[in-house]
Amino acid sequence: MESLRFVLPQSEIPTHWYNVVADMPSAPLPPLGPDGKPATPEQMGAIFPMAILEQEMSSERWIPIPQPVREIYRLWRPSPLVRAARLEEMLGTPAKIYYKNESVSPAGSHKPNTAVAQAYYNRQAGIKRITTETGAGQWGCSMALAGQMFGLDVRVYMVKVSYQQKPYRRSMMQTWGAEVFASPSNLTQTGREALSRDPDNMGSLGLAISEAVEEAASRADTNYALGSVLNHVALHQTIIGLETRKQLELAGDWPDVVFAPCGGGSSFAGLAFPFIADNASGGRNGKSVRLVAVEPTSCPSLTKGDYAYDFGDASGFTPLMKMYTLGHDFMPPGIHAGGLRYHGASPLVSQLYHEGLIEAMGVPQLATFEAGVMFARAEGIIPAPESNHAIRAAVDEALRCKESGEAKTILFNLTGHGHFDMASYDRYFSGELEDFSYPEAAIKESLQHLPRFG
Amino acid sequence: MESLRFVLPQSEIPTHWYNVVADMPSAPLPPLGPDGKPATPEQMGAIFPMAILEQEMSSERWIPIPQPVREIYRLWRPSPLVRAARLEEMLGTPAKIYYKNESVSPAGSHKPNTAVAQAYYNRQAGIKRITTETGAGQWGCSMALAGQMFGLDVRVYMVKVSYQQKPYRRSMMQTWGAEVFASPSNLTQTGREALSRDPDNMGSLGLAISEAVEEAASRADTNYALGSVLNHVALHQTIIGLETRKQLELAGDWPDVVFAPCGGGSSFAGLAFPFIADNASGGRNGKSVRLVAVEPTSCPSLTKGDYAYDFGDASGFTPLMKMYTLGHDFMPPGIHAGGLRYHGASPLVSQLYHEGLIEAMGVPQLATFEAGVMFARAEGIIPAPESNHAIRAAVDEALRCKESGEAKTILFNLTGHGHFDMASYDRYFSGELEDFSYPEAAIKESLQHLPRFG
Structure with a gap:
């Protein structure tokens, strides 16, 4: 048979990740700050640990x-x-x-592959809690799971319409010990402003990101985690x-x-x-x-x-x-x-x-x-x-x-x-x-x- | 590591199943018919294929x-x-x-281990459709999956209260090609009688079994499948x-x-x-x-x-x-x-x-x-x-x-x-x-x- x-x-299980930058015909174009100049690690350091920022910029083939x-x-x-x-x-x-x-x-899903790594590096950097956003719930679940594995508190801002329509994704995050908030929430300035403009605001991924980043940027023991897009x-x-x-x-x-x-x-x-x-x-x-x-x-x-x-x-x-x-x-x-x-x-x-x-x-x-x-x-x-x-x-x-x-x-x-x-x-x-x-x-x-x- | x-x-993957009957200190006690006499294979043959009835009675150690x-x-x-x-x-x-x-x-769950075997033996016996019941939906899903694998039509009588409360289990069964009916249904005598007594009857596992068995017993091309309890x-x-x-x-x-x-x-x-x-x-x-x-x-x-x-x-x-x-x-x-x-x-x-x-x-x-x-x-x-x-x-x-x-x-x-x-x-x-x-x-x-x- x-x-x-x-x-x-x-x-x-592989011992190294592969960094495609090493095999790209030309170097990746850098992210730019609001002034149009390349964003510095210091700017991003408010919400990401240094080990992750190094990976974000690395051109080493094997990490x-x-x-x-x-x-x-x-x-x-x-x-x-x-x-x-x-x-x-x-x-x-x-x-x-x-x-x-x-x-x-x-x-x-595949999302925990990076959630676990991000939880580890944040834990190593002395971080106690992670904030993140989730829409349908795949990423929030993955971060909740990963935070539990490394003893981090995880706070998930979940787009309110999903929070209401997908209660089971929310229960999964709670099973893994995460706190889940409907976004917009009254926990952040961004959320409060959105609610004061429209108390029935059902939220959006953009708004949830803003809430999670705001909380991470305002607390030294807290960082933010993103589930896609970035190099790391x-x-x-x-x-x-x-x-x-x-x-x-x-x-x-x-x-x-x-x-x-x-x-x-x-x-x-x-x-x-x-x-x-x-x-x-x-x-x-x-x-x-x-x-x-x-x-x-x-x-x-x-x-x-x-x-x-x-x-x-x-x-x-x-x-x-x-x-x-x-x-x-x-x-x-x-x-x-x-x-x-x-x-x-x-x-x-x-x-x-x-x-x-x-x-x-x-x-x-x-x-x-x-x-x-x-x-x-x-x-x-x-x-x-x-x-x-x-x-x-x-x-x-x-x-x-x-x-x-x-x-x-x-x-x-x-x-x-x-x-x-x-x-x-x-x-x-x-x-x-x-x-x-x-x-x-x-x-x-x-x-x-x-x-x-x- | x-x-x-x-x-x-x-x-x-094992080539044989293990039949515990071969190692029991005394032979299993037989099922009895309504008259208190041992049920005959002929009585059960209306709803089960002979290969399964043989397993039900076998004392061979390896099958x-x-x-x-x-x-x-x-x-x-x-x-x-x-x-x-x-x-x-x-x-x-x-x-x-x-x-x-x-x-x-x-x-x-573990349920497909037997669902697949039951689908196979029924297919071998020339059966075209399987009826079964499901409560929470685990067994119905397993039989739907198994039926699809061997080209059998599967008709699941799902306890009405679960049918309404667990729509996602129902969608799973449909994804695998099964037909799912809220039980009591008007497809069987048993179901019609239950509904005539109480049009709001929310069903029970016992009633769903009765509907599935009734349909299987009344059609030569149709058998019934059970997900637990029996020896096979x-x-x-x-x-x-x-x-x-x-x-x-x-x-x-x-x-x-x-x-x-x-x-x-x-x-x-x-x-x-x-x-x-x-x-x-x-x-x-x-x-x-x-x-x-x-x-x-x-x-x-x-x-x-x-x-x-x-x-x-x-x-x-x-x-x-x-x-x-x-x-x-x-x-x-x-x-x-x-x-x-x-x-x-x-x-x-x-x-x-x-x-x-x-x-x-x-x-x-x-x-x-x-x-x-x-x-x-x-x-x-x-x-x-x-x-x-x-x-x-x-x-x-x-x-x-x-x-x-x-x-x-x-x-x-x-x-x-x-x-x-x-x-x-x-x-x-x-x-x-x-x-x-x-x-x-x-x-x-x-x-x-x-x-x-x-």
Whole structure:
């Protein structure tokens, strides 16, 4: 009986993260302060520990994973690489399809890979509490879990509409010991002002970020943690691709093409970046791996955005970053892949895309759910709506192989499970799920508001 | 870095299930028909395929697992055996604690181990559709998943109150292609009669069983599937303990005591029965493994029930089985471990308990949630309320070791995750969760209604 899952022993948990900066054709463009000059570590030191800022700026190829972080990774890592043999059969494709199963973490997604590292470095720096924001709840859960592992208090500002609609994500965070507040709250100046303007304000991710950052900046024992976009987050996620490379060797295979969902960009970076090292050194047997970021057609930062300096948050609070952006005040349609509703893409992902080292594509919402249901019926696991974007792309590639007769090897990132997204599946089955049209006018409008310098 | 997870390669998925009947001091007592005479295979053949009835009556020690069943098991098996090192540290115990993680199946529990086998045998017998019932939804999900894997239509009668309160379990079943009906429905005579008596009838497990059985009995292409209690279900679940034994050898360890939650008894049977073979042949190094079934104090069939012939369902529709029972019309308090709210225990588990080969204990609801939260904070995974019963027992044993200084090895069955039970955790955190008192009067009353013959 052929093995479908390729599992590494825990002794094979990577000892180093891979820093793609070392293999980029040109150095990353720095973040800029409000004055248009490069942001200094001192400016960012108010909310991040120095070890993380060093990683943010590093160009070292290999960065050691601290032993206590590897020890926590043991709770669910190495995650399995799985051959989707039943999906191949269902599609009748000659292609081979593999997926890296990041849904196996206790929080249900890849997010704890960086949350655990960030908790560790903050703990090392003497920090007692972490503030962060969460929308749908994936990141808040991951930070709650990670804080518990290193004895940090975690305070999560959860967008009020999600706080009310997703009580179970909130209960998960509480199970791991975190405090969760509906944002806007009356705990911060930002929150109080928002509530005084509109007592019924249901919150936004931008507002929740502002509240979390305000609390972190105002207390010496408190730092802030972000779950995507930044370089150190992408770095920590490379453990996904590093494990995958070893597992592919076990399977005796190598991908022609890699797909991962792309919102802020951390799950794409995590799986794809380690293959850039291979491509940079000429590929395997002279063959480069195609690396494809898959985004929603309704929030198409890479495929339809400008490559420009823009704020990381909606309210213009963060440093400016050079990235593909739809404009920081672009409000994406209410798609169910909440983790992909971000106006920009990570600066590293953006620069690699700009320089032609990676590709990007958009897929519409209904087609992603169709692919997710197909995957669930073939492979069992019910995927997160974010993951369905990568699955759609993989399925379409496999169907093209069926047409052409090519036996390509396809790899995708199953970034999380859909156990807390069943309401979205319900809407899909009842025919209530919409396909949003491409929000051309809204993007055009918000791109008018890009900061003018930089 | 020490390994905490012991993972077998897929080639080590067991080739045979273990039938504990071969090692029982006396033969199992047969089920009886309504006339008090042993039920015949012909009587049961209306709703079960012959291959399953043969397993139900077999006394062969090893029963081959069909290759197509092993191939589906590959989607998540072998499941990990995990050393709960952080829990040990949190408790400050010299004991070693291991858990078998059955929460990794796509449906989130051990239930698919038998659902997949039952789907296969029904498919082999030419059956086109399966009917079953579900309360909280664990079993319905598992049967929906298994039916999809073998191309069977699955129709689930879901207790109406759960159908309304647990829409996400329903969406999961639909994602796997099953049809789900609120029970009582107007699809069966039983359902129509119940609705005509009371149009607002919110259903019960007994009623849902009756609807599923009625449909299966009335159609030649349709069979019925049950998720616990019966011998063949216990048999299929022994894959849990068989894998665990191999994994303990990898870990270089052997348990002193094994805990598993016990409702109908299938998860206990699954983990514990294979150790009965060891105990029967004198134990390892002359040491027997203590095997402890953990039940809720509010539904204490083994610890407070009578050992008697009783119906398997509330309405007296099934054959009579000799088992520890609280009386078939005992209505357990509304504890959140829905899978343990059953009036009896599997006949095999009951007989082994009666003959002193296994032990049983009861734990109260609040203490189980306290242990579950402790486990989640140490090990990450949020357990199902059913699993929390085994965790409570394991934690208490580890704390006794702390007192005595003994370095025992403790093993328990993590039967499922709690992703669809967060409302129960919510109630626990908000202080709304009750500890029910021992329902002595209700049990005394229902034991009066035991059938008088047999």
